Every structure is written in structure tokens, then in C-alpha cells.
Amino acid sequence: MPKIIHYRDNCIGCNSCVEHAPKQWRISEEDGKSKLIGSTEKRGICVLKISEVELEKNELAARDCPVKIIKIVK
Numbered sequence: 418m419p420k421i422i423h424y425r426d427n428c429i430g431c432n433s434c435v436e437h438a439p440k441q442w443r444i445s446e447e448d449g450k451s452k453l454i455g456s457t458e459k460r461g462i463c464v465l466k467i468s469e470v471e472l473e474k475n476e477l478a479a480r481d482c483p484v485k486i487i488k489i490v491k
């Protein structure tokens with residue numbers, strides 16, 4: 418099962434990932450950074466398993482993240 422890894426501390430809140438994959442991403446009203454919905458977080462690194470169906474949208478999110486803090490592990 419693929420995984421998304423989000424190095425959240427360096428997020429600049431540009432909203433690009435939300436536009437690509439709104440089921441997995443939203444901007445937090447608390448700190449303006451994106452949140453990986455349903456992920457588990459350890460020391461600022463968020464991890465979420467996703468299905469193959471969700472993979473393509475999140476690969477685009479990773480590709481277009483301006484600070485390259487979204488990684489996809491297959």
C-alpha cells in the first residue's frame with residue numbers, strides 16, 4: 418500500500434496539494450500549514466497510507482509542492 422510522507426514543519430501553506438487532492442489535504446486554520454487528513458504525526462512528520470486510487474492525485478501534489486516536502490513511497 419502506498420504511503421504519503423509530509424514534512425509538515427516546512428510547509429508554506431500555498432494550497433497546491435489541497436487543489437490536487439482535497440480528500441487528503443486541507444489548510445489548518447490554526448497555523449496556515451496543510452494537514453494530511455487522517456495521518457499519524459511524529460516530530461512534525463506525518464504519514465498516511467493511501468489506496469492505489471488516490472495515488473495519482475497525490476503524486477501530482479508531491480510533484481508540484483514548491484518546497485518539496487511531500488514524498489510518496491510505493
Ligand code: SF4
Pocket residue numbers: 427428429430431432433434435450451478481482483484485486487
Ligand atoms: S503544496 Fe507543499 S507547501 Fe504547499 S500547502 Fe501543500 S505541503 Fe504545504
